Amino acid sequence: DVRKLWNILESDASVELVPVDLVPLLHDIVREIKTSYLFSDIPLELQYPEGEALVMANPLVRDVFFNVINNSAKYGDMKKVEVVMRPDHIGDVGYWRVEVRDQGKGIPEERKPQLFKRFENLDSGMAAESHGLGLSVVKALVDRYQGKVWVEDRIKGDHTKGSIFVIMLPKAR
Numbered sequence: 001d002v003r004k005l006w007n008i009l010e011s012d013a014s015v016e017l018v019p020v021d022l023v024p025l026l027h028d029i030v031r032e033i034k035t036s037y038l039f040s041d042i043p044l045e046l047q048y049p050e051g052e053a054l055v056m057a058n059p060l061v062r063d064v065f066f067n068v069i070n071n072s073a074k075y076g077d078m079k080k081v082e083v084v085m086r087p088d089h090i091g092d093v094g095y096w097r098v099e100v101r102d103q104g105k106g107i108p109e110e111r112k113p114q115l116f117k118r119f120e121n122l123d124s125g126m127a128a129e130s131h132g133l134g135l136s137v138v139k140a141l142v143d144r145y146q147g148k149v150w151v152e153d154r155i156k157g158d159h160t161k162g163s164i165f166v167i168m169l170p171k172a173r
Contacts, residue, residue, distance in 0.1 A: 017145065019172040020061055022053040022096055026083060029066050039073040043080040053085060053096045054172035057145050061169075064141050064149075067134045068100045068165045076102035076162070087171070094171040095147070099164050106159035112151055138167075145169050 030046045033039050055061070072081045081102050088097035107115065116139035142149040147169040154162035 072102035079103035103162040
């Protein structure tokens with residue numbers, strides 16, 4: 001994560017982005033996490049519309065989704081994690097919206113603004129190996145792809161019922 005973050009922050013902003021189909025990408029990530037010894041007992045579902053879901057990105061886009069889905073499995077109290085993709089828009093701009101929904105203990109409202117900054121851990125007691133860089137890498141990459149990322153309560157107004165991480169990437173034209 002440190003090396004990736006350094007490369008993202010220090011690299012030339014003109015890094016070439018190419019069309020990437022999120023459907024096979026998410027399939028591969030979900031399959032990889034499901035077959036992991038640590039998470040094999042966690043129900044992990046993927047829902048998406050028919051056809052392609054193209055965004056302009058580079059190979060690091062995989063890290064965005066792997067990090068968020070892996071975190072939801074890690075912090076989700078061994079309960080079901082859902083990955084739901086659908087088209088969306090903000091104004092006239094079309095996006096692919098990917099929601100990663102978990103049923104863990106959630107994130108208090110006061111923690112949400114700092115969550116995507118460097119050296120912020122979700123829960124340092126649960127993830128001693130974490131250095132608080134994963135979500136900052138996610139944010140840096142999503143920004144590079146001209147997208148948006150945030151977290152919200154799975155049950156509006158009750159953070160203790162889990163989280164939804166929302167990643168919106170512009171559709172490739």
